[in-house]
Amino acid sequence: NAGVTQTPKFRILKIGQSMTLQCTQDMNHNYMYWYRQDPGMGLKLIYYSVGAGITDKGEVPNGYNVSRSTTEDFPLRLELAAPSQTSVYFCASSNYRPGTVTDTQYFGPGTRLTVL
Amino acid sequence: TQLLEQSPQFLSIQEGENLTVYCNSSSVFSSLQWYRQEPGEGPVLLVTVVTGxxxxxxxxxxxxxxxxxxxxxxxxxxxxxxxTGLYLCAGAYGNQFYFGTGTSLTVIP
Known part of the structure; x- marks a missing residue:
């Protein structure tokens, strides 16, 4: 099992450009999450999904969009990139609803994005 | 938004010493998780607690x-x-996890 994979690992964007961050998990997990982490800080939830075809906003969704057409894939779209979106982006997956003793989130290695 | 505050923010101690990190909120969570994160990697779960x-x-x-x-x-x-690493707490609330601000621990040999 590869677990959670993310591509690309690094990316530099110019202001106003768009891009898609890819996330794939091979554990057949229902729950998937996108977080951003600013330097020295905790993680902020951008969007999450409880299954294919179902997505919802997290704490900081502005400037981002997601889709979940399959169980495995959960891409994050940045439209009109801004310097405030410079961050490290983590994708995670879990097979259980948050709040249960087995609600382990498995994280990908992250994508480091710089917007100049 | 459910806020989780961690203290201290930074901690540097000698090898062999004991330490405690705190995670506080005014909100009630379904479960509370602790993660450790190494530089350049994603967080890794240490434990989940669900019962008060x-x-x-x-x-x-x-x-x-x-x-x-x-x-x-x-x-x-x-x-x-x-x-040594960044320690993060995360509270489960509804279908979401809310992460704390993090505690950066350095253990000096």
Whole structure:
């Protein structure tokens, strides 16, 4: 099992450009999450999904969009990139609803994005 | 937004010392998780606690969930250099996890 994979690992964007961050998990997990982490800080939830075809906003969704057409894939779209979106982006997956003793989130290695 | 505040923000100690990290909120969470994150990597789960007052031990690490399920602590006994990293707490609320601000621990040999 590869677990959670993310591509690309690094990316530099110019202001106003768009891009898609890819996330794939091979554990057949229902729950998937996108977080951003600013330097020295905790993680902020951008969007999450409880299954294919179902997505919802997290704490900081502005400037981002997601889709979940399959169980495995959960891409994050940045439209009109801004310097405030410079961050490290983590994708995670879990097979259980948050709040249960087995609600382990498995994280990908992250994508480091710089917007100049 | 459910806020989780961690203290201290930074901690530098000598190998062999004990330490405690705190995670506090005014919100009630369904569960509370602790993660450790190494530089350049994603967080890795250490423990999940779900019952108020629960205490879990993982070798030299002891985790406690407050009676009211609003706060938690992580105690490390006899710290080792391998404990160095960013420690994050995360509370489950509805279908979401809310992460704390993080505690950066450095253990000096």
């Amino acid at each position: 007052g629960e205490v879990k031990k993982l070798k030299r690490l002891t985790f406690q969930f407050g009676d009211a399920r609003k706060d938690s602590s992580l105690h490390i006994t006899a710290a080792q250099t391998g404990d």
